[in-house]
Amino acid sequence: xxxxxxxxxxxxxPLGVVMRDVTWLFPTFQAIHLVGMTLLVGVIGVIxxxxxxxxxxxxxxxxxxxxxxxLAGFAVNxxxxxxxxxxxxxxxxxxxxxxxxxxxxxxxxxxALWFSxxxxxxxxxxxxxxxxxxxxxxxxxxxxxxxxxxxxxxxxIAFEGTGSL
Amino acid sequence: xxxxxQTIQDTSFADWVRxxxxxxxxxxxxxxxxxxxxxxxxxxxxxxxIGIPRSLPLVPMRQLMRLxxxxxxxxxxxxxxxxxxxxxxxxHSPTFRFKLLAVVSGVTLAAILNxxxxxxxxxxxxxxxxxxxxxxxxxxxxxxxWLAAISLGRYVAYE
Numbered sequence: 549x550x551x552x553x554x555x556x557x558x559x560x561x562p563l564g565v566v567m568r569d570v571t572w573l574f575p576t577f578q579a580i581h582l583v584g585m586t587l588l589v590g591v592i593g594v595i596x597x598x599x600x601x602x603x604x605x606x607x608x609x610x611x612x613x614x615x616x617x618x619l620a621g622f623a624v625n626x627x628x629x630x631x632x633x634x635x636x637x638x639x640x641x642x643x644x645x646x647x648x649x650x651x652x653x654x655x656x657x658x659x660a661l662w663f664s665x666x667x668x669x670x671x672x673x674x675x676x677x678x679x680x681x682x683x684x685x686x687x688x689x690x691x692x693x694x695x696x697x698x699x700x701x702x703x704x705i706a707f708e709g710t711g712s713l
Numbered sequence: 714x715x716x717x718x719q720t721i722q723d724t725s726f727a728d729w730v731r732x733x734x735x736x737x738x739x740x741x742x743x744x745x746x747x748x749x750x751x752x753x754x755x756x757x758x759x760x761x762x763i764g765i766p767r768s769l770p771l772v773p774m775r776q777l778m779r780l781x782x783x784x785x786x787x788x789x790x791x792x793x794x795x796x797x798x799x800x801x802x803x804x805h806s807p808t809f810r811f812k813l814l815a816v817v818s819g820v821t822l823a824a825i826l827n828x829x830x831x832x833x834x835x836x837x838x839x840x841x842x843x844x845x846x847x848x849x850x851x852x853x854x855x856x857x858x859w860l861a862a863i864s865l866g867r868y869v870a871y872e
Contacts, residue, residue, distance in 0.1 A: 707738040
């Protein structure tokens with residue numbers, strides 16, 4: 549079967565080789581991927597819920613200081629995610645759950661970018677007990693929905709197709 | 714014991730979890746989301762106890778514990794469901810037993826920190842009281858125990 553040159557290159561890269569050859573690496577990367585997901589979704593989820601009105605006593609600006617933790621979780625998951633992909637790029641490339649997950653990640657990223665440009669400059673005003681703006685609530689609700697769907701899509705990758713992922 | 718486990722594993726419910734196209738992945742995904750809720754929120758609370766960031770008031774953080782218990786309920790139910798699918802294997806797996814030990818330790822630490830630190834929260838927020846090093850140590854232990862629970866949970870699937 550003929551594969552795209554980029555997929556062949558990823559498959560044969562040192563990362564791909566080590567992910568396939570060292571048997572304990574894949575489950576270990578999965579455990580780390582779950583920890584990264586927990587940091588990312590935990591922090592973003594709590595900020596989203598606060599903006600939507602849950603635990604309104606929390607000042608949004610103080611919660612915002614946890615965002616580096618979410619970004620660290622994201623960075624960890626990019627690295628571990630690349631490891632999964634490099635181990636079997638031909639399988640991942642054709643799995644719909646994976647494609648949908650990447651699309652949802654792009655949408656969640658754009659949503660976060662919109663939030664950081666139009667909402668983040670105003671969060672210092674949202675001290676304990678103060679309601680967030682309507683736009684902030686809409687973007688936060690979208691963010692929550694995107695991340696829940698991303699976790700679903702990610703988990704379903706393992707159950708689709710060949711059963712080798 | 715093995716007879717009981719085998720009986721659990723042979724129920725039509727356990728059969729559905731194993732063979733239905735959507736059952737197992739949906740239950741596993743809910744288990745992952747519950748994990749994000751329990752551990753994600755506890756990480757935030759533990760970090761605040763350690764002192765990151767100090768600008769976050771503890772009093773309103775107590776409400777976040779409701780998310781922890783919600784996630785814990787979800788994971789207790791989905792965890793029991795996943796257990797029925799392969800009861801004999803899980804019961805005899807040392808990895809699984811260590812995972813349960815880690816979860817029980819994590820929940821116990823959360824309950825202790827929850828009742829003691831949050832009781833003193835108004836004084837801590839006003840600056841009248843400080844969080845003692847013992848509790849900071851427990852918060853660090855809590856983070857480590859949950860990291861262990863997550864890792865062991867993943868390794869069980871590979872046995």
